[in-house]
Each structure stands twice: as structure tokens, then as C-alpha cells.
Amino acid sequence: MHSESAAAHVIFGWSxxxxxSLIFVAVYVMVITEKLxxxxxxxxxxxxxxxxxxxxQEAAIRGVDFNTIGLLLGMMxxxxxxxxxxxxxxxxxxxAKKVKARPIGVLFMLSIVTAFLSALLDNVTTxxxxxxxxLLITEELxxxxxxxxxxxxxxSNIGGTATLIGDPxxxxxxxxxxxxxxxxxxxxxxxxxxxxxxxxxxxYFLWRRDLTATEAxxxxxxxxxxxxxxxxxxxxxxxxxxxxxxxxxxxLAHALNIQPATIAMFGAAALLLLDNFHRDAEEQAxxxxxxxxxxxxxxxxxxxxxxxxxxxxxxxxxxxxxxxxLLAATGGDRNVTVIAVLWGSAILSAxxxxxxxxxxxxxxxxxxxxxxxxxxALLPLWWALSLGAxxxxxxxxxxxxxxxxxxxxxxxAGQPIRFLAYLKSSFLLMILSIxxxxxxxxxxxx
Amino acid sequence: xxxxxxxxxxxxxxxxEETFGGALKILLExxxxxxxxxxxxxxxxxxxYLYDLWELLLPKAATLEGANVTDLSFMPGSxxxxxxxxxxxxxRSVIEFLKDKEAPAIHPETxxxxxxxxxxxxxxxxxxVEKKTRRFLGILTPWEILNRLHDKE
Numbered sequence: 001m002h003s004e005s006a007a008a009h010v011i012f013g014w015s016x017x018x019x020x021s022l023i024f025v026a027v028y029v030m031v032i033t034e035k036l037x038x039x040x041x042x043x044x045x046x047x048x049x050x051x052x053x054x055x056x057q058e059a060a061i062r063g064v065d066f067n068t069i070g071l072l073l074g075m076m077x078x079x080x081x082x083x084x085x086x087x088x089x090x091x092x093x094x095x096a097k098k099v100k101a102r103p104i105g106v107l108f109m110l111s112i113v114t115a116f117l118s119a120l121l122d123n124v125t126t127x128x129x130x131x132x133x134x135l136l137i138t139e140e141l142x143x144x145x146x147x148x149x150x151x152x153x154x155x156s157n158i159g160g161t162a163t164l165i166g167d168p169x170x171x172x173x174x175x176x177x178x179x180x181x182x183x184x185x186x187x188x189x190x191x192x193x194x195x196x197x198x199x200x201x202x203x204y205f206l207w208r209r210d211l212t213a214t215e216a217x218x219x220x221x222x223x224x225x226x227x228x229x230x231x232x233x234x235x236x237x238x239x240x241x242x243x244x245x246x247x248x249x250x251x252l253a254h255a256l257n258i259q260p261a262t263i264a265m266f267g268a269a270a271l272l273l274l275d276n277f278h279r280d281a282e283e284q285a286x287x288x289x290x291x292x293x294x295x296x297x298x299x300x301x302x303x304x305x306x307x308x309x310x311x312x313x314x315x316x317x318x319x320x321x322x323x324x325x326l327l328a329a330t331g332g333d334r335n336v337t338v339i340a341v342l343w344g345s346a347i348l349s350a351x352x353x354x355x356x357x358x359x360x361x362x363x364x365x366x367x368x369x370x371x372x373x374x375x376x377a378l379l380p381l382w383w384a385l386s387l388g389a390x391x392x393x394x395x396x397x398x399x400x401x402x403x404x405x406x407x408x409x410x411x412x413a414g415q416p417i418r419f420l421a422y423l424k425s426s427f428l429l430m431i432l433s434i435x436x437x438x439x440x441x442x443x444x445x446x
Numbered sequence: 447x448x449x450x451x452x453x454x455x456x457x458x459x460x461x462x463e464e465t466f467g468g469a470l471k472i473l474l475e476x477x478x479x480x481x482x483x484x485x486x487x488x489x490x491x492x493x494x495y496l497y498d499l500w501e502l503l504l505p506k507a508a509t510l511e512g513a514n515v516t517d518l519s520f521m522p523g524s525x526x527x528x529x530x531x532x533x534x535x536x537x538r539s540v541i542e543f544l545k546d547k548e549a550p551a552i553h554p555e556t557x558x559x560x561x562x563x564x565x566x567x568x569x570x571x572x573x574x575v576e577k578k579t580r581r582f583l584g585i586l587t588p589w590e591i592l593n594r595l596h597d598k599e
Contacts, residue, residue, distance in 0.1 A: 086517060093520060132515045135507035140521075228520035409513060413506045 010053040016316035020054045024313050032352055039298045042305025042356075049312035063311025067175040067261040068168075069303055072122070073295060074264025075165060078246065079125045080294030081271050082239035086229040088117065088129040093226040096137050101221035103143045103211035108200060110134055111151045115159030115196055119166045119189075120247065123156040123402040124296070130156075131409050140220045145415050147207040149406050150422065154199060154394050154429060156402045161390035162192040164250065164260065168303075169358040169389045173382050175260070176362045177375075181250035187383050191440040195391070195433045202429060238274040242267050299401075306359050314363045323367040334372045335446045338384045339438060341365070345388025346434045350395025350427070358389050380445035387437040395430040397422045449561050450554035452594060453574045455584040459484050460540065462491060466502075467536030469494045480571040482582060483540055490551060490575045490582040492544030497570075502535055503528050551575045554583060561586055 010016045027045035031038045049055050055063070095113050099105025110130065117126045130152055138145040160167035164174045164184040173179060230236055249256075249263035272291060276284045313319050330336040341361070348357055365381050372378060393400030397407055397419045407417045459482045460469055469481055473496055481494045501509050508515045551573045552561055564572055565588055572586040 083514075089520065128512070128514070132507040132510065132513035135510070135513070136505050136515070136521065139505050139507070223522045225520045225522070229517070231517050409510060412510050412512070 011051075016054050017318050017321070019052050020049060020312040020316040021318050023048045023052065023054070024309050024318075027309060028352075028356060031356065037298065038353070039301040039305065042302045042309060044305075046305040046308035046312075049308055054312045054316055055308065059315060060308045060311065063314070064304055064307040065172065065175050067259050068171050068307075069300055070259075070261025071165065071171050071175070071264045072168065072303070073300060074246075074261065074266075074268040075122060076125070076295045077268035077291055078239070078242060078264070078271055079121050081235070081275055081291055082243060083125070083129055085232040085235040085239055087236055087239065089133050089229040090226045091117075092130055092133040092137070093224045093229060097222055097224065097226065101137075101141065101213070101218040103141055103213050104204065104208050106137060106141070106221075107148055107151055107203070107207065107211060110137075110148060111155040111200065111203070112196070114152045115155040115162075115192075118156045118159030118402075119162040119192075120243075121166075123160045123167055123400065124405050126159075127152055127156050127402045127406050128409075131406055135409075135413055135415075137221055137224075140224075141213040141217045143211055143213055145410070145413070146417065147203070147211065149410050149415070149417060150425065151203055153400075153403045153406050153422075154203075154426060155196070156406075157390060157393045157400050158192060158195055158199065158433065160402075161387060162189045165264075167390045168299075169354050170386050171260075172355070172358050172362060173386055176366070177378075177382055179382065180254040181247075181260070182254065184386075187379075187444075188386060191387070191437055194440065195436050198432060198436055199429055202432070206425060235275060239271060242271040242274070245270075302355070306356055310356075310359045310363065313360070319360070319363045320367050323364045326364065327368060327371055332371060334377060334380075337368070337372075338380045338441060338446060341381055342384035342388045342438060342441065343434060345385055346392035346395070346430065349389045349392030350399045350430060354389040354393055354400065358385060361385055361389075380441055383445070384437075384441055387441070388434065391430060391433045391437065394433065395423075395427050397426075399430075447558045448554060449552055449556045449558065449574055449586055452558065452561070452590045453554070453584040453586050454590055457482065457585045459582065460494065461486065462539070462541055464494075464540045465536060466498075466538045466540060466543065467533075469540050470499060470532070470536075480585075482571075482573050482585060483544060484582050488581055490573050490580050491541075493571065493573060494540050494543055495570065498543040499532070503531055551580065552586065553577045558591075562591065565591070 010019055023045050027041050030036055030041045046060065050057055050060050091113055092110060095109035096106045099109050114126060114130050117130065131149065134148045134152065135145055138148055157167070161170070162184070164170050164179070164181040170184060170188075174181075174184065246263055246267035249258065249267070250260060252258075253260055253263060272288060275291075276287050279287060310319075326337070326340075330340050345354075345357065345361070362385075365378060365385065368381070369375050369378055393403065397403050397417065403422075407422075410417045458472060458476055458478065460472065462483060462485050464483070472481060473479065479496045483491045483494055485491050505515075505518070505521070507513050508518055550564070552564065553576070554574060555577070556574075561572060565586075570587075574583045574586055575581060576583060
């Protein structure tokens with residue numbers, strides 16, 4: 001790693017460690033202040049790493065984890081196309097009707113549906129699909145949408161923690177460490193199910209008195225015809241088939257020795273083919289252009305820049321130094337380090353973007369392998385990082401992208417979610433989830 | 447040719463004191479789709495559109511920017527329910543319905559091509575105001591342009 005930096009000539013002959021730290025911290029601070037778009041900042045920082053001589057362009061490209069980018073891109077295309085057929089509205093309406101449209105039942109069902117979808121899709125995509133239907137249902141029930149939206153924020157982050165593909169930090173950890181879809185399911189899904197159950201209990205006691213609806217209002221929701229929500233049955237069948245094949249691919253990825261990005265990108269290409277082969281050239285151009293325009297390029301460009309920034313730190317020896325400091329602080333005890341990573345990640349992720357945080361922590365934890373006796377010994381640290389970073393996002397309204405997306409939609413719908421009001425209920429629920437994760441890690445791994 | 451040569455200087459207008467119900471009644475009686483709203487000094491304050499009625503009748507999520515609700519066929523609805531909603535909004539002031547997203551105002555000096563481009567994008571009624579004071583001068587609709595095109599034939 002150090003050789004990459006040594007090969008380059010750092011500007012003014014300065015230390016590569018200082019220059020890379022300066023660039024990294026400047027970008028980090030600017031990302032936190034949110035004055036400039038995070039993709040602009042990450043790409044600028046990445047460019048500066050190269051121009052300042054910390055990295056060569058070749059070294060910068062080697063630092064990019066294209067497995068993460070490919071997996072995100074592929075899933076974004078698949079979900080973008082699948083979303084057009086109305087299947088998510090179908091599921092939300094069906095689940096609301098299953099509980100006879102009783103407001104507290106609807107709250108539980110929509111929370112569980114959100115968690116389930118988040119485990120399979122990106123959290124932001126999930127809330128973009130669920131929140132509009134939630135607003136439709138709550139307007140018909142004439143109940144405040146606030147508890148529903150708050151709960152959907154919480155469950156999108158909780159559900160996303162359960163699988164490799166549920167949340168970007170997991171994608172990054174899985175890709176960097178070689179952890180499979182099944183590894184995440186076996187090691188994280190059990191504790192997520194416990195966290196889900198435990199979170200529903202305080203939610204019930206918090207909101208049960210406020211959530212009442214008249215028989216007439218519940219009947220209006222019961223008259224929703226979820227079958228009519230399916231706007232394109234052909235696309236529905238194609239999308240679900242591809243989605244099922246992709247998930248099966250993730251499960252078998254390790255046995256087949258295929259990387260998740262290959263599976264997601266191949267699935268995206270297959271779905272694009274199915275959705276377009278019957279169209280003429282002009283229609284195909286429009287349809288494919290639309291499918292790619294649904295991709296969150298800002299997120300992908302942010303990742304691209306971030307990988308280069310972190311690689312700059314790594315190749316100049318800063319990450320290794322940080323790891324030594326952390327080990328010294330925890331007395332070189334692995335169990336103490338696991339708990340420190342869990343709680344530290346949770347508290348930090350409640351206030352700062354968990355993606356750059358996890359991107360920094362991955363090489364840091366990797367470099368601890370010799371101290372703890374090899375890669376196997378690091379496994380609990382990866383689960384601690386994932387649980388802390390993903391669940392920590394629930395702590396504040398700015399803790400995760402999905403939170404901000406829901407807050408934005410709620411504001412536009414005339415139902416603003418205030419920072420402090422959210423903090424009051426969600427921070428304690430986040431602490432509860434981390435406490436349960438602490439116990440889980442302790443019992444299972446330490 | 448500029449907007450000054452085409453505008454309708456005497457359209458029906460309403461004041462800020464008008465109610466939602468009163469404005470709807472005028473739209474219905476005159477078979478028009480929009481009403482410029484002026485203050486007591488004759489300054490243009492916004493446009494009340496028939497579009498505002500549609501927005502009122504639809505669920506909030508359906509008109510929410512970014513919500514991407516493109517189909518409501520799964521939601522049944524009765525005329526009675528829609529009538530109730532319309533009646534309930536009747537006493538509300540038109541001020542509540544004036545929004546930034548509506549068609550921007552144009553000026554007498556605006557070129558006809560620019561005005562057509564704006565109609566192409568907004569397909570509605572363009573208010574014509576004095577540049578500095580925003581004093582209301584009239585409106586430009588597709589009909590003023592069509593009439594002039596027809597005259598020349």
C-alpha cells in the first residue's frame with residue numbers, strides 16, 4: 001500500500017500523510033455542513049488526492065471498489081423498473097387490508113413491510129415507494145401520518161441492516177471483506193428480527209391512543225382494490241422473476257464464485273432486455289434512457305470519490321496509524337474493540353453520514369487483523385460496524401438518507417417532521433436497538 | 447411583434463378578498479380556466495387556476511412532488527365525497543391557493559416567440575404585468591395568438 005504513495009510525488013515535498021489527512025478532513029467537514037453537494041465534494045477531494053501527488057491516477061482507480069458500485073447500480077436499475085408496475089403499492093394496500101385497516105394494525109404492517117422491502121432494496125428507494133401509499137391510507141383514515149412516517153424511517157434502517165444488499169454500509173463491508181449474502185443473513189438477520197419486535201412495543205404504547213379511525217374511514221380503505229394498483233402485469237411478472245433470480249444468485253454467489261456486482265448488473269441487463277425487446281429502436285432508446293435516469297448518480301459518484309479519498313489515507317499510512325491508536329485505546333482487547341466499534345459507530349452515524357464513516361473504518365479494521373490473530377477474529381468487528389453504522393442512522397433526522405427523504409416528503413405534504421420531535425422518540429429507540437445488538441454480539445461472538 | 451400587440455387587456459379578474467367558492471363560481475359561469483388575482487392597487491398577486499380544484503380533490507400524496515403516484519385506479523371515489531370536499535373549501539380565501547409554481551408573469555416587451563415557448567410549457571394563461579411595478583395589464587392565452595394567426599389567413 002505504501003509503495004503507491006511513494007511512487008507519486010507529493011506537492012511541495014510535503015508528507016503524504018499530512019496532505020491526505022488535510023484533504024480528507026476538509027471534505028468530511030464540508031460534507032457534514034451540507035453547504036455543497038456531497039458528490040461534488042467527494043469528487044473534488046479525489047481529484048485533489050491525485051493532483052497533490054498522494055496517489056497516481058492508476059492507484060486511485062485501484063482504490064475504487066467497483067463491486068460496491070456495480071451492485072448498487074444494478075439494484076437501482078432493477079428497482080427503478082420494478083417500481084413502475086405498482087407491486088409495492090399492491091403490497092402496502094394488501095397489508096393494510098389484512099388488519100382490517102385498523103390504524104394501529106396498519107402502523108405495524110407498514111413498518112414490517114418497510115423493513116422487509118428495505119432488506120431487499122435500498123432504504124431510500126423503499127421509503128420513496130412506501131411513503132406515498134402511507135399518505136394515501138392515512139388521509140383516508142383521517143389519522144396523523146406522523147407516527148407512520150417516523151416508524152417507516154426507523155424500520156427502513158432496521159430492515160436494511162439485515163442483509164448484504166439492504167444498506168450501502170453492508171454492501172461496502174461485504175465487498176471489501178468478502179462476506180456473502182448468506183453470512184449477513186445468518187449473522188445479522190436474527191438480531192434484526194429481535195430489534196424489530198422490541199421496537200414495535202414502545203411504538204405501540206407511544207401511539208395507540210392517538211390512532212383511532214371511524215368505521216366509515218376504515219371502510220374506505222377496505223374498498224381500495226390492490227389488484228388495480230398493478231399497472232403492468234407483464235412487467236410485474238418479469239420484474240419479480242428477475243428479482244427472485246438475483247436474490248437466488250446472491251444466496252448461491254459464494255458457491256458459484258460470482259461477485260454480487262456481476263449478479264446485480266446481469267439481473268439489470270436481463271430485466272432491461274425483457275422490458276425492451278418488443279419495442280422499436282426509438283422506444284428502446286427512450287425506455288433505456290429513462291431506466292438509467294432513475295439511477296441515483298449522485299450517490300454513485302459520491303462513492304467513487306470516497307473510495308479514492310480513503311485509498312489516499314490508506315496508502316499514505318494514516319489508516320494504519322489510526323488503527324494503532326484505536327488498539328492502544330482499547331488495550332488491544334478484541335472484545336472491548338468490538339463494543340467500542342458498535343457504540344462509536346452508532347453515536348457517530350446518528351450525526352454524520354455513515355457511508356464515509358464505514359469507508360474509513362473498513363481499512364482501519366482490516367489492518368487490525370495481525371493484532372487479533374487473523375481475518376477470522378475480525379468477524380465480530382464487521383458485524384459491530386454494520387449494526388452500529390446502520391442502526392445508528394435512526395438516532396437523528398439527519399442520520400441517514402432515508403430519514404431526510406421521508407422528512408422532505410412529509411414537509412411537502414404539510415406534515416413536517418421536526419428535528420427535536422424526532423430526536424425525542426427515535427434516539428432512545430436507536431439506543432435500545434444498539435443495546436440489543438450489544439447483548440447479541442456478546443452472547444454469540446464474544 | 448411583442449406581447450403588447452396580442453394581449454387581452456380586459457380579462458375577468460378577482461381580488462384578494464375573493465373566496466375559493468366565489469372564484470370557482472366565476473370559472474364555471476364564464477367557462478374559463480384561470481383568474482388573475484389583483485390587490486386593491488391593481489398589482490398582480492398570482493393566478494387562481496381550475497388546477498387548484500383538481501389539487502384539492504386529489505389525495506395529497508397524488509400531487510406531491512417526488513412521490514411519483516401516477517395511478518389512482520385502486521382508490522374508489524364518489525361524486526358525493528368530492529362535492530363535500532369542494533363545499534368545505536368554499537369559504538377559504540383564494541390567497542391560500544396562490545403558489546410559486548404557477549406560470550410566471552410576462553411583460554409587454556416579451557417577444558411573441560418567448561410567449562409561445564411559455565405557453566408550450568405551461569399551456570395555460572399568462573399574466574402580463576409591468577416589469578418594475580407588476581401592475582396588471584392583461585393576459586395572454588392561446589386564443590389571442592390563434593385569433594391573430596387566423597386573421598392573417
